[in-house]
Amino acid sequence: MMTSNKTPKEILLISIQKNLSVLGLKYVHYYLLDKGWHSHLLHLPSFAPNNLNSLESLKSFVSKTAPIFIGLSLMSIEYKKACELSNYLKKYFPSIPIIWGGIHPTVDYESCFPFADYVCIGEGEKVAIDVANAIVSGQNVNKVLSLCYREDGQIVKNPLSPRFDNLDDIPFFDHVPKNSFLQKADGTISIIDKKLFRQEARYQGRMYELMTSRGCAFSR
Numbered sequence: 001m002m003t004s005n006k007t008p009k010e011i012l013l014i015s016i017q018k019n020l021s022v023l024g025l026k027y028v029h030y031y032l033l034d035k036g037w038h039s040h041l042l043h044l045p046s047f048a049p050n051n052l053n054s055l056e057s058l059k060s061f062v063s064k065t066a067p068i069f070i071g072l073s074l075m076s077i078e079y080k081k082a083c084e085l086s087n088y089l090k091k092y093f094p095s096i097p098i099i100w101g102g103i104h105p106t107v108d109y110e111s112c113f114p115f116a117d118y119v120c121i122g123e124g125e126k127v128a129i130d131v132a133n134a135i136v137s138g139q140n141v142n143k144v145l146s147l148c149y150r151e152d153g154q155i156v157k158n159p160l161s162p163r164f165d166n167l168d169d170i171p172f173f174d175h176v177p178k179n180s181f182l183q184k185a186d187g188t189i190s191i192i193d194k195k196l197f198r199q200e201a202r203y204q205g206r207m208y209e210l211m212t213s214r215g216c217a218f219s220r
Helices: 023-034 052-065 076-092 103-107 125-137 194-200
Strands: 010-015 038-043 070-073 098-101 118-120 147-151 154-157 180-183 189-191
Touching: 010 023, 010 052, 023 038, 023 070, 023 125, 052 076, 052 180, 052 189, 070 076, 076 098, 076 103, 098 103, 098 125, 103 118, 118 125
Parallel strands: 010 038, 010 070, 038 180, 070 098, 098 118
Antiparallel strands: 118 147, 147 154, 180 189
């Protein structure tokens, strides 16, 4: 019997935001792609824990993708859905680490446990790369900077990873992000092409959104 020596490269990033304007997650997605990882960005705007068709479709998608970890981005308004989604994923994929990141985990990381295995505080691009490298090389993910995790019943908060000195090191994402997927209201998951993007994106997909600095756009 022949065995494959191919290093697993698949990573799944998930958004449960109501629209497709998840700028932070898109930057992480493209940073992973730029560094040679097979990142998949999945939008679940209509996720509901009682929608059996959607759950089965999601389970099939995760099984087919076989990611080495799942990254979930959320704001506080999406906290309940994030808990429900993580519980579902843990039930069927207990060996896949789930990492929460985004605004809510950054400001209230303690509330993310026990639903998340790890919590990313602040910028996520370098964290995603470091976690992926640690997993495939068999190293301890607990050593990755900017991560929080539980150990012996206590929450451990690692030091923050150095911020980007040069924002040009972060690649721009395409107007219609490649390798991105959307779960529709009927539960089916489709790759996002121009037609679907125009149907689902804000302003019918006629606007390209980006940030020219890091951090909250509304900070003084």
